[in-house]
């Protein structure tokens with residue numbers, strides 16, 4: 650059992666990294682493997698809408714995105730932790746998620762997702778909703794906690810004072826492990842649910 654963790658912060662040992670420690674503590678206790686990828690200062694460009702991925706599995710830009718798609722394929726769950734920038738997720742993490750989910754065509758059904766938004770003061774619920782959209786358009790169940798997963802702090806390590814946020818992270822991680830284990834059993838017993846080819850309808854007239 651494995652989880653891919655995306656740290657959307659450019660800062661080393663920032664508040665996102667501190668919250669991730671709570672998650673990985675639970676994963677270690679529960680014997681769940683994990684791999685962390687930090688956006689950091691990497692040059693992750695946005696989607697160019699070039700259409701390459703319509704005819705290929707993967708993105709035309711050869712940075713880390715295609716590798717991450719492989720890692721997601723091998724994982725049972727995915728966590729995204731992002732700092733809030735202007736009421737939204739950090740732009741680099743959005744570029745990463747747009748390209749990762751748009752260009753990779755593998756089956757992501759029943760991989761469990763969990764998102765966390767980290768801020769000084771505001772924008773966490775909008776960011777939480779924004780991040781969960783990547784999971785919920787991909788038939789990925791979302792592990793939830795006891796709040797709309799957030800954590801508060803401005804300077805590095807200030808999140809240490811947010812005991813509730815850190816506790817909620819541990820609770821969400823335990824719920825995520827439970828869901829991943831339950832889904833693994835369910836897959837064995839029943840297989841994945843029957844699926845259908847997408848029927849595309851558009852709101853374009855004329």
Ligand SMILES: Cc1cc2nc3c(=O)[nH]c(=O)nc-3n(C[C@H](O)[C@H](O)[C@H](O)COP(=O)(O)O)c2cc1C
Nearest residue numbers: 658663664665732734735736768769770771802803
């Ligand atoms: C460009 C920029 C925009 C930010 N916008 C917000 C914001 O909209 N709301 C907020 O509460 N904090 C905002 N912050 C503060 C960060 O969310 C906060 O410092 C957070 O702890 C950073 O997480 P990290 O330590 O993991 O990088 C902003 C910080 C930066 C650098």
